[in-house]
Amino acid sequence: MTDRFISIEGIAKRYPAPGGGAxxxxxxxxxxxxxxxxxxxIGHSGCGKTTVLNILAxxxxxxxxxxxxxxxxxxxxxxxRAVIFQSHxxxxxxxxxxxxxxxxxxxxxRRRRAEVEAHAQTFIDLVGLTGAEHKHPSELxxxxxxxVGIARALxxxxxxxxxxxxxxxxxxxxxxxxxxxxxxxxxTTGQTVFMITHDVDEAIYLADRIVLMTNGPGAVLAExxxxxxxxxxxxxxxxxHPYYYGLRNHIIDFLVTRSKSFADDTKDTPHDPRNVPLVRxxxxxxxxxxxxxxxxxxxxxxxxxxx
Amino acid sequence: xxxxxxxxxxxxxxxxxxxxxxxxxxxxxxxxPTQAMDPEYAKLMGATATQGKSAMPGPLEVGAKLLEHxxxxxxxxxxxxxxxxxxLAYSLGRVLIGYFLAVAVAVPVGFLIGMSPLMxxxxxxxxxxxxxxxxxxxxxxxxxxxxxxxxxxxxVIFICSLWPMMINTAFGVVGVRKEWLNVARTLEVxxxxxxxxxxxxxxxxxxxxxxxxSIGIAWLxxxxxxxxVGGTGIGYFVWNEWNNLSIINVINAIxxxxxxxxxxxxxxxxxxxLVTFPE
Numbered sequence: 001m002t003d004r005f006i007s008i009e010g011i012a013k014r015y016p017a018p019g020g021g022a023x024x025x026x027x028x029x030x031x032x033x034x035x036x037x038x039x040x041x042i043g044h045s046g047c048g049k050t051t052v053l054n055i056l057a058x059x060x061x062x063x064x065x066x067x068x069x070x071x072x073x074x075x076x077x078x079x080x081r082a083v084i085f086q087s088h089x090x091x092x093x094x095x096x097x098x099x100x101x102x103x104x105x106x107x108x109x110r111r112r113r114a115e116v117e118a119h120a121q122t123f124i125d126l127v128g129l130t131g132a133e134h135k136h137p138s139e140l141x142x143x144x145x146x147x148v149g150i151a152r153a154l155x156x157x158x159x160x161x162x163x164x165x166x167x168x169x170x171x172x173x174x175x176x177x178x179x180x181x182x183x184x185x186x187x188t189t190g191q192t193v194f195m196i197t198h199d200v201d202e203a204i205y206l207a208d209r210i211v212l213m214t215n216g217p218g219a220v221l222a223e224x225x226x227x228x229x230x231x232x233x234x235x236x237x238x239x240x241h242p243y244y245y246g247l248r249n250h251i252i253d254f255l256v257t258r259s260k261s262f263a264d265d266t267k268d269t270p271h272d273p274r275n276v277p278l279v280r281x282x283x284x285x286x287x288x289x290x291x292x293x294x295x296x297x298x299x300x301x302x303x304x305x306x307x
Numbered sequence: 308x309x310x311x312x313x314x315x316x317x318x319x320x321x322x323x324x325x326x327x328x329x330x331x332x333x334x335x336x337x338x339x340p341t342q343a344m345d346p347e348y349a350k351l352m353g354a355t356a357t358q359g360k361s362a363m364p365g366p367l368e369v370g371a372k373l374l375e376h377x378x379x380x381x382x383x384x385x386x387x388x389x390x391x392x393x394x395l396a397y398s399l400g401r402v403l404i405g406y407f408l409a410v411a412v413a414v415p416v417g418f419l420i421g422m423s424p425l426m427x428x429x430x431x432x433x434x435x436x437x438x439x440x441x442x443x444x445x446x447x448x449x450x451x452x453x454x455x456x457x458x459x460x461x462x463v464i465f466i467c468s469l470w471p472m473m474i475n476t477a478f479g480v481v482g483v484r485k486e487w488l489n490v491a492r493t494l495e496v497x498x499x500x501x502x503x504x505x506x507x508x509x510x511x512x513x514x515x516x517x518x519x520x521s522i523g524i525a526w527l528x529x530x531x532x533x534x535x536v537g538g539t540g541i542g543y544f545v546w547n548e549w550n551n552l553s554i555i556n557v558i559n560a561i562x563x564x565x566x567x568x569x570x571x572x573x574x575x576x577x578x579x580x581l582v583t584f585p586e
Contacts, residue, residue: 059489077492089486093508093584102504106494138585156494 004032004068005192006056006160010273011065013051025051026219028273029065031211036190040203042251043213044259049196053164056194057083070159079107082153084163088145090137090152097133100124100152107156123155124148127181143174150182154191161186163195167202179205180235187231200251204229205238211276212254214262220271222262225251226280246282328366335361364555372555373562387547389539391563397539399567401457401532402525405464409521412465413472414514418502420473421480421510434470442467442528446535456536463532468521475517479510508582515579522575526568541567 008031014022025048033039041049054060056067058077067074069081082103090099100120105111111119124133127147137145146166153161166182167175183206186193197203203210210225228243238244258265337358344352364372380392420427442463449459483506491501533542541564548556 057493059492077495079493079495081493083489083493085486085489087486089484089490091487091490091505091508092586093582103494106496136585 005035005070006031006033006194007068008032008052008056009066009068011052011055011062011067013048013055013060014063023217024063025216026213029221030274030276031221031224033192033194033209035192037208038186038191038193038195038206039209039211040195040197040207041211041213042197042200042203042255043219044215044255045198047213047216047219047259049213050164053083053162053194053196056160057081057162059083079156080159082156082158082161084146084149084153084161084166086165086168088137088142088149090145090148092137095134095136096124096129096140096148096151097121099137099148100155103152103156120151120155123151126154126185127151141174142170143178146170146178147181150178150185154185154189159192161191161193163193165196165198168198175199175202176235182206200248200255201239203251204244204247205233205235210251212251212259214259218263220262220273221276222254222258222271224276224278226278228280228283243282248282250279250281331366335363335365362554364558369555369558373559376559376563386538389544391541391544391560394539394541394544395563395567398529398533398541401460401540402464402522402529402571405461406468406522406525408461409465409468409472409525410518413469413517413521414476417473417476417514417517418480418506420477422502422506427477427481434473438470438474442524443531443535446532450536456538460529460532460536460540464525464529467528468525471520471524472514472517475520476510476514479513479517480506482513483509508584511582512579512584515575515582519572519575519579522571523568526564526571530564 008029011029012027013025014027015025017023029052041052043049051060055062056069056074058074058081091102094102097117097120100123101116104116104120108116108119121133124130127150129144129147129151132140132144137148140148146169149166163182167178170178179202185191186206193206195206204227208227208231210227211221212223212225214220214222225247228247229238229241233241262271337360376391380390382388382390383393416430420430445463445466446459449462450456453459453462487505487509488501491505496504529540530542530545533540534546537543537546541560545557545560545564548560
């Protein structure tokens with residue numbers, strides 16, 4: 001528990017219900033994330049994924065509970081946590097350079113203009129937008145706009161990158177290339193990432209851990225799926241990996257049926273929000289036993305305890 | 308057949324102008340000797356009675372007089388005989404002073420209303436009551452308190468320019484996209500920097516629209532205000548020429564008021580285009 005870089009501790013979000021009382025989007029949510037890991041949250045619309053992300057970003061406050069990042073409780077938005085918005089949220093009156101430089105000057109107030117621009121330029125180059133620095137967002141395609149959003153978020157060198165369905169508004173081809181870029185950047189820099197998505201393959205390709213959230217209101221974290229695919233996976237063949245279909249089916253089964261029926265399924269064995277089960281679907285039992293690595297061992301131990 | 312739309316529109320405009328001027332010319336021209344009368348008596352009666360000539364001046368007379376005005380716009384032969392250029396300059400001066408005073412008040416107050424729901428609610432009843440008041444209704448009060456007719460005219464311009472700018476600024480500030488504000492929040496941008504780097508550019512097109520409406524209203528009101536306060540200005544010129552029964556000069560003044568109003572509007576339209584951002 002102590003080595004957690006991000007620790008969501010018992011947060012709840014409630015809204016006043018029309019007939020008095022309160023509707024809880026989610027209650028008593030616990031989740032830990034280690035430094036340098038890529039966590040994806042999957043769940044249906046309205047389960048409160050975006051609210052969780054906004055609380056992490058400091059844009060929203062939980063009705064109860066707290067989030068600790070690097071030993072400090074979140075009090076509000078911070079330059080340590082960068083957000084990549086679904087709608088890219090670029091300032092349309094600024095150029096590509098202007099948008100990235102705005103973030104850079106926000107972080108380092110005293111830097112001189114030339115320094116700021118040089119710094120911004122590295123990140124514009126990093127996302128492959130060299131040559132488009134002086135274009136306005138309206139002159140860019142959807143994918144390029146989102147690249148600027150990514151460059152802006154990375155340019156402040158955040159401890160955590162928060163992404164709210166960053167690729168959902170893009171066409172499939174652009175989404176693929178951007179996923180590759182994000183994966184490349186995050187693995188090389190060891191960035192800690194928290195991302196919301198609807199796309200199962202996106203989660204499998206990018207994430208180390210996939211958090212499955214049940215339907216709201218009253219959503220809970222049903223499971224944390226440990227991605228069994230090797231860390232060095234590539235877009236071209238990750239779907240041929242022997243564990244891929246087991247993993248994919250597990251997540252899709254969850255989204256199609258178990259996300260709805262979760263509360264009924266767990267009536268007999270109450271769901272402990274503090275100890276969300278960690279599963280490793282797709283891995284044959286034998287391989288799991290032979291793996292002998294800590295995650296698998298912990299998992300087996302927990303499953304044994306559960307049964 | 309392939310000529311551009313703007314060329315064809317220009318042709319139609321010119322044709323309409325020619326048709327209007329011809330109709331005007333025909334309508335006011337003399338019909339020749341109307342009745343036999345004693346030559347001495349006819350001299351006293353003038354062309355209106357003897358030649359069937361309308362009292363309304365024709366386009367040629369107005370045009371000739373206009374050229375005369377334009378060739379000598381800045382002469383000054385005492386209080387009641389100044390060139391139209393001087394009169395327009397007086398009017399423009401009052402409009403610009405009153406207008407920019409209004410900008411200096413309306414934009415910050417509009418910002419405050421837009422950023423603070425409390426101030427928005429608190430100021431709303433005052434604005435709702437003050438806004439529909441005809442600016443000229445303030446004139447007696449202004450004359451009584453300020454005791455200077457020129458300054459009173461400026462005050463009237465100030466008060467009539469205020470509301471559209473204030474309301475549009477507030478509207479523009481309220482309408483700034485939440486996501487842009489969230490960008491500023493996640494970047495820990497302070498209140499002042501956020502106001503100038505996010506809210507102001509985002510609201511600028513709406514603010515400029517308000518400024519454009521205001522300059523139009525200010526130019527409408529200055530003519531009426533100067534008719535009341537007298538002394539100088541194009542409004543006073545119109546009223547003075549009416550008292551002189553110089554319909555030619557009244558028509559000329561109307562034309563010039565229209566041209567200056569159009570120029571003011573176009574300047575603001577240009578400025579609005581500068582701050583507009585495509586999305």
